[in-house]
Amino acid sequence: MTSAFASNAAPRFATPFTTRFNLRLPVVQAPMAGGPTSPALVAAVANAGALGFLAAAPFAPDKIASEVAAIRALTDRPFGVNLFVLDPAQPDEAVVRCALAAIDPLRARFGLPPGQPLPRYAPDFRAQLDMLVELRLPVVSFTFGVLPADDVARLKAAGSYVIGTATHVAEGIAWRDAGADAIAAQGSEAGAHRGTFIGAPEHALVGTVALVPQLVDATGLPVLAAGGIMDGRGVAAALALGAQAAVLGTAFLTCAESAIPADWKARVRASSDTATSVTRAITGRHARGIRNPLMEHLERRADDVAPYPVQNALTQELRQNASRANDGDYLSLWSGQGAPLGRGRDAGIGAAALVDALERELHAVLAGLPRS
Numbered sequence: 001m002t003s004a005f006a007s008n009a010a011p012r013f014a015t016p017f018t019t020r021f022n023l024r025l026p027v028v029q030a031p032m033a034g035g036p037t038s039p040a041l042v043a044a045v046a047n048a049g050a051l052g053f054l055a056a057a058p059f060a061p062d063k064i065a066s067e068v069a070a071i072r073a074l075t076d077r078p079f080g081v082n083l084f085v086l087d088p089a090q091p092d093e094a095v096v097r098c099a100l101a102a103i104d105p106l107r108a109r110f111g112l113p114p115g116q117p118l119p120r121y122a123p124d125f126r127a128q129l130d131m132l133v134e135l136r137l138p139v140v141s142f143t144f145g146v147l148p149a150d151d152v153a154r155l156k157a158a159g160s161y162v163i164g165t166a167t168h169v170a171e172g173i174a175w176r177d178a179g180a181d182a183i184a185a186q187g188s189e190a191g192a193h194r195g196t197f198i199g200a201p202e203h204a205l206v207g208t209v210a211l212v213p214q215l216v217d218a219t220g221l222p223v224l225a226a227g228g229i230m231d232g233r234g235v236a237a238a239l240a241l242g243a244q245a246a247v248l249g250t251a252f253l254t255c256a257e258s259a260i261p262a263d264w265k266a267r268v269r270a271s272s273d274t275a276t277s278v279t280r281a282i283t284g285r286h287a288r289g290i291r292n293p294l295m296e297h298l299e300r301r302a303d304d305v306a307p308y309p310v311q312n313a314l315t316q317e318l319r320q321n322a323s324r325a326n327d328g329d330y331l332s333l334w335s336g337q338g339a340p341l342g343r344g345r346d347a348g349i350g351a352a353a354l355v356d357a358l359e360r361e362l363h364a365v366l367a368g369l370p371r372s
Contacts, residue, residue, distance in 0.1 A: 013025045026235065026243075026246060032192060032252075033084075034334065036258040038258070043079070044351035047352065048355035052079040061127045064128060083143075084143050089121040102298060102301035103318060107317070118313055118314070132158075136160065140161070145197045164178070164180040166185060168198070189208055194278070194288075201286040222244040223242065224244065230339070234338070255348070257351050282319075284306050294318075
């Protein structure tokens with residue numbers, strides 16, 4: 001394993017969060033399910049002195065263990081693993097059949113037979129959680145719900161720092177009361193799935209600038225700002241709002257180590273500020289992505305969309321085939337609203353080079369602030 005960041009070096013932009021994990025700068029690479037967060041990406045970010053994150057929600061426990069082993073073989077720096085908090089899905093057969101009727105015409109485009117109900121629609125969350133405890137990870141985070149306090153205590157007893165995702169204040173308080181160490185504040189600008197678990201998702205589209213200071217004030221915990229942050233200006237703004245680090249997803253989505261298809265990366269780089277929408281049509285849960293024929297087709301059949309994780313599982317084979325064909329028309333093109341802000345960087349920049357660029361940009365912003 002190699003690291004470009006000297007672990008005994010003093011971080012240049014220190015907060016209590018960066019000090020705890022000896023980070024070079026207050027940047028977290030967001031966990032992005034669906035392919036981007038390969039072990040190579042997570043390790044490259046960690047070795048560069050930021051905090052890398054593995055999106056492990058789609059994985060069975062043994063796959064989580066093998067991915068973590070691959071990361072540990074590439075870095076001795078801290079990194080995190082994220083899971084979705086899910087109850088077992090037991091959908092009504094009629095719901096599944098209606099969803100498949102809407103999906104099947106798209107499956108036919110790739111020569112796939114009509115879809116069928118599945119024996120399981122997501123990995124066993126309790127087994128995934130037990131694996132995280134067993135792996136004794138430096139950092140763990142959770143989205144889509146809040147863990148019971150005894151589960152948080154189990155993870156902390158195993159040496160893990162626990163981060164809960166909140167899209168509004170009540171969710172942050174719920175995580176604080178469960179014993180979380182920190183809160184990831186997911187602003188409405190963020191790409192991919194919304195983490196909302198209290199109230200209607202359409203009522204929880206609070207922007208990052210409004211959300212972060214409210215969570216700082218309400219919870220008293222370290223807050224990590226996520227949503228619309230792409231460069232050093234955004235990192236500086238997050239710090240000014242009271243966050244202890246900024247979480248960047250879309251910025252890392254197009255890195256060389258990101259394992260998504262080239263067409264997805266190209267569409268992110270070419271997207272405009274109005275190119276994304278929040279939809280539940282693709283996976284059954286509200287998520288922000290670039291509009292494409294897949295989104296448009298399924299939104300026309302909105303009444304037939306099954307809840308998450310059922311819809312997600314039923315569209316998965318279609319999207320996997322689109323991925324292999326490098327066909328962005330039928331991928332879930334998750335992306336945040338800040339994507340155009342990354343356009344000045346080289347296409348396919350390496351993750352370490354991106355961390356270097358963020359450090360330079362952050363330094364330039366802070367150096368340019370007026371001094372009293």
